[in-house]
Amino acid sequence: MRLPPSGASGGAALGDELQGLVVGTHGRHCWIETDDGRRLLCHLPGRKDAPLVGDRVCWQPSGDGGSISRTLPRRNVLYRQDELRTKSFAANLDLVLVLLAADPVFSESQLNRALVAAAAAHIDALVVLNKLDLGPAFDSAWQRLAPYRAFGQDVLPLCLHEGSDPSTLDALRQRLEGRTTLVLGPSGTGKSTLINRLIPSAMAATGAVSRALNSGRHTTTSSSWYWLDGQRRSALIDSPGFQEFGLRHLEPQQLAQLMPDLAAHCGQCRFYNCTHLHEPGCAVRAAVGQAVHEQRYRLYVDLHRELSAAPRY
Numbered sequence: 001m002r003l004p005p006s007g008a009s010g011g012a013a014l015g016d017e018l019q020g021l022v023v024g025t026h027g028r029h030c031w032i033e034t035d036d037g038r039r040l041l042c043h044l045p046g047r048k049d050a051p052l053v054g055d056r057v058c059w060q061p062s063g064d065g066g067s068i069s070r071t072l073p074r075r076n077v078l079y080r081q082d083e084l085r086t087k088s089f090a091a092n093l094d095l096v097l098v099l100l101a102a103d104p105v106f107s108e109s110q111l112n113r114a115l116v117a118a119a120a121a122h123i124d125a126l127v128v129l130n131k132l133d134l135g136p137a138f139d140s141a142w143q144r145l146a147p148y149r150a151f152g153q154d155v156l157p158l159c160l161h162e163g164s165d166p167s168t169l170d171a172l173r174q175r176l177e178g179r180t181t182l183v184l185g186p187s188g189t190g191k192s193t194l195i196n197r198l199i200p201s202a203m204a205a206t207g208a209v210s211r212a213l214n215s216g217r218h219t220t221t222s223s224s225w226y227w228l229d230g231q232r233r234s235a236l237i238d239s240p241g242f243q244e245f246g247l248r249h250l251e252p253q254q255l256a257q258l259m260p261d262l263a264a265h266c267g268q269c270r271f272y273n274c275t276h277l278h279e280p281g282c283a284v285r286a287a288v289g290q291a292v293h294e295q296r297y298r299l300y301v302d303l304h305r306e307l308s309a310a311p312r313y
């Protein structure tokens with residue numbers, strides 16, 4: 001079967017509108033990719049509701065680029081928040097990959113924030129622990145993840161060490177197939193190494209475009225899109241911003257439901273609006289030290305306090 005010819009500018013037509021995928025954002029402009037794989041710089045009409053990497057947009061040709069007319073409805077958006085405002089990592093995600101490593105030692109609070117944000121956005125999460133070759137350091141990090149595995153969180157070991165057995169990377173590759181995955185992780189875990197290993201050399205230029213877009217800025221705040229295959233079915237989005245992973249867009253009352261080990265007990269508390277902090281007959285507190293790991297409950301208490309104290313915007 002022959003595909004119908006695409007529009008003069010190469011995008012999928014919707015009425016007389018052309019569609020494209022946002023693969024990079026930069027102030028008042030963003031890079032879009034047409035369905036036949038061409039990339040062009042588009043101008044945004046206004047500051048409000050700027051499209052995110054992963055968005056599908058409608059656009060019209062203008063000059064040697066284009067102009068975006070609107071963003072199509074999103075399946076989801078992963079949010080975080082810094083001191084000042086709510087920010088978004090990307091839209092229309094299938095998976096959030098949290099990359100940790102045996103070294104540097106990871107922050108459980110950061111890990112939990114990423115998982116809570118993904119759960120709040122109804123996006124699957126995958127935790128990957130890199131540097132399997134570090135032996136004892138890896139074992140103790142793997143042990144710290146035991147409570148996460150116990151509540152059903154998918155956790156994969158990984159080794160990106162030069163010359164190592166490729167089986168862990170192959171297992172990860174399978175998880176990414178056919179999906180759009182946002183990669184998050186603190187500095188030093190091997191994020192750049194992973195992206196370089198996963199992206200075929202022919203496509204690395206894609207990342208170069210995104211990096212070039214960001215290079216003039218003081219801090220890199222936008223996400224970069226990389227295709228993992230020639231068919232453009234599987235994609236990775238690399239995003240900065242893991243260090244300041246605020247969750248103030250969430251209400252404290254939502255929190256327990258977004259932590260699966262706590263959520264399993266929420267329904268059995270005496271009071272329907274139990275905060276699981278001090279109430280009598282609290283099923284969550286009764287499970288602490290058993291089905292709910294002490295450390296996980298501590299993360300809940302701290303984050304609940306933070307969300308309760310936060311001013312809302």
Ligand SMILES: Nc1nc2c(ncn2[C@@H]2O[C@H](COP(=O)(O)OP(=O)(O)OP(=O)(O)O)[C@@H](O)[C@H]2O)c(=O)[nH]1
Pocket residue numbers: 130131132133134158159160161185186187188189190191192193194
């Ligand atoms: N031992 C070991 N070292 C690794 C592995 N993967 C990556 N590294 C090393 O870890 C260090 C950090 O890797 P990067 O890929 O630069 O990490 P990153 O997460 O991109 O860090 P930033 O560039 O700071 O954001 C480098 O020295 C890598 O060579 C691994 O599986 N085992």
Ligand SMILES: [Zn+2]
Pocket residue numbers: 266269270274275276277279281282283284285
């Ligand atoms: Zn309770």
